[in-house]
Amino acid sequence: MTDATGLAGPTPSPSPGIPLDARGVVTARRPVNWPRLIATLAVLAISAALAVSIGTNENLHWDIVGTYLFHPQILIGVVVTLQLSIASVAFAFCLGVLLAAMQQSKSPLLRIMAGFYVWFFRALPLVVQLILWFNLALLFPVLGLGIPGTPLFVGWDTNALITPFVAALLGLALHEAAYMAEIVRGGILSVPDGQTEAALSIGMTPGKALRRIVLPQAIRVIIPPVGNQFIMLLKASALVSIIGGGDLLTKAQNIYSLNYEVIALLIVASIWYMAIISITSTGQYFLEKRMSRSTRAATVQGGPAIRASAEV
Amino acid sequence: MNAIIDIHKLKKSFGAVEVLHDVSLSVSPGEVLCVLGPSGSGKTTMLRCINQLETIDAGYILVEGEPAGFTRDHQGGVWLATEAERAAQRRKTGMVFQGFNLFPHLTALGNVMEAPVHVLHRPRAEARQQALDLLASVGLADHAHKYPAHLSGGQQQRVAIARALACDPRILLFDEPTSALDPEWVGEVLGAMRDLAKTGITMVIVTHEVGFARDVADRVAIMADGEIIDCGPAERVLDHPATARAEAFLRRRH
Ligand SMILES: Nc1ncnc2c1ncn2[C@@H]1O[C@H](COP(=O)(O)OP(=O)(O)OP(=O)(O)O)[C@@H](O)[C@H]1O
Ligand SMILES: [Mg+2]
Numbered sequence: 001m002t003d004a005t006g007l008a009g010p011t012p013s014p015s016p017g018i019p020l021d022a023r024g025v026v027t028a029r030r031p032v033n034w035p036r037l038i039a040t041l042a043v044l045a046i047s048a049a050l051a052v053s054i055g056t057n058e059n060l061h062w063d064i065v066g067t068y069l070f071h072p073q074i075l076i077g078v079v080v081t082l083q084l085s086i087a088s089v090a091f092a093f094c095l096g097v098l099l100a101a102m103q104q105s106k107s108p109l110l111r112i113m114a115g116f117y118v119w120f121f122r123a124l125p126l127v128v129q130l131i132l133w134f135n136l137a138l139l140f141p142v143l144g145l146g147i148p149g150t151p152l153f154v155g156w157d158t159n160a161l162i163t164p165f166v167a168a169l170l171g172l173a174l175h176e177a178a179y180m181a182e183i184v185r186g187g188i189l190s191v192p193d194g195q196t197e198a199a200l201s202i203g204m205t206p207g208k209a210l211r212r213i214v215l216p217q218a219i220r221v222i223i224p225p226v227g228n229q230f231i232m233l234l235k236a237s238a239l240v241s242i243i244g245g246g247d248l249l250t251k252a253q254n255i256y257s258l259n260y261e262v263i264a265l266l267i268v269a270s271i272w273y274m275a276i277i278s279i280t281s282t283g284q285y286f287l288e289k290r291m292s293r294s295t296r297a298a299t300v301q302g303g304p305a306i307r308a309s310a311e312v
Numbered sequence: 313m314n315a316i317i318d319i320h321k322l323k324k325s326f327g328a329v330e331v332l333h334d335v336s337l338s339v340s341p342g343e344v345l346c347v348l349g350p351s352g353s354g355k356t357t358m359l360r361c362i363n364q365l366e367t368i369d370a371g372y373i374l375v376e377g378e379p380a381g382f383t384r385d386h387q388g389g390v391w392l393a394t395e396a397e398r399a400a401q402r403r404k405t406g407m408v409f410q411g412f413n414l415f416p417h418l419t420a421l422g423n424v425m426e427a428p429v430h431v432l433h434r435p436r437a438e439a440r441q442q443a444l445d446l447l448a449s450v451g452l453a454d455h456a457h458k459y460p461a462h463l464s465g466g467q468q469q470r471v472a473i474a475r476a477l478a479c480d481p482r483i484l485l486f487d488e489p490t491s492a493l494d495p496e497w498v499g500e501v502l503g504a505m506r507d508l509a510k511t512g513i514t515m516v517i518v519t520h521e522v523g524f525a526r527d528v529a530d531r532v533a534i535m536a537d538g539e540i541i542d543c544g545p546a547e548r549v550l551d552h553p554a555t556a557r558a559e560a561f562l563r564r565r566h
Contacts, residue, residue, distance in 0.1 A: 194413035
């Protein structure tokens, strides 16, 4: 039998010479970890040297960084970068849902077309695509609606229609849609087949089952990677400067091509990129935490553990 | 005899493996039919064919006289049904799954209201009242606003029964509704099914509960290796099986 405390056997006697603090925790000294100390000092020294050489560099005009940080042109660039990223991520998401739905389709042709799209836009470098869109007029001088072989009903001059902004938007969104399609498809596949079957059994068509039952559940899995893609897109949007997309980097380049303060303006652009991305990443972090919480709540459905705990 | 379900020489293969060989079976309106049989004998597959969750390879299934998966035109020509037509046909049969398959993002009430509101486009208030009544009829009036994750297995399965009833089907299909349950919840689900059987709705129940089949079933069918090896009044089939295979199966069950 055990004693009243529930412990069997003799209680160990306190060994002499072991120092305890007021709460009874053993107080002991920590030995020096030499390798870690040396690594820390080395990293500190290198960082300090870098900071000093940058901070005191005569060629780096911090005062100019200061004057241009909130320059109207730079602010316009920030807005354009945000517009481009938000618009293309939204457009890409819609197209991605469409492509993912096509990949689920019973029609082999639709599946093949969606697969081809994803393959094509993932294989083509974004920069090449941007330049292609920008130069679309070389291929189709006029864009319009009509029946092949007859005059157009309506037509527009391609150069007027495809402004650098439109070319940038098209390039980013079409490229991004290929990745979104894969993310949405992964989300759809993460929802058990039984959900679709239950939806069909209560009389839904496959399309309605996807919209009303599968996608609302898939969205928990889809949102976190979409946040990641948005951050990647924010950075990738700097590429549109090569077609003069009017984004943050384009504006910085425009200014330094006049005043030759290349480094100062690149620093201005970098500060803005880092600020925007830090804010977005923080939002992304909290979103992801919320999503994983609600996903956990949703997936324990029917598991023995929750059944037991729900009843006690 | 006017069967409500008439299965005629149904064949179904997965790849090269034929799992249903010329299954024929008919169910009368208001009848409770229990299907017993060893694991892998094709019980689930047959049920899924009735509800068009699987396509059939040969034979046909008439549900309320209409060929499942097909429509007829005025001249009597037979056409493959469109997705919308198939959805309308499925509405006539409610299905209760082994793993419940409740929608985890909706409450119990939301699960039951989903089809009346979004498939039948009934007014919300009316659908809500009907759903609350259905939940009450399976003993879940107090749990209407809980999410599936916060319900016990037995409660989830009763919500699933209420959901299957929400489109006013004349037929309910059950696929081993109590096999995924802890033993303590089996009784309440079987109880809800007993109550349902008294309402006169047609029920096809795949189950391993021989005692339940004896109590509730009008007829019992025994399946083995993709065939129905015995089918008839519950007492007769359970006590005096017609074939040696059926007898061997039932002996193992007791
Ligand atoms: N989707 C599928 N793909 C391939 N084979 C399948 C599929 N579904 C079922 N089968 C096979 O068909 C046969 C019949 O399966 P079914 O699930 O209908 O049996 P069951 O009688 O319901 O068995 P259980 O009592 O274990 O539920 C089995 O051999 C099974 O492996
Ligand atoms: Mg089965």
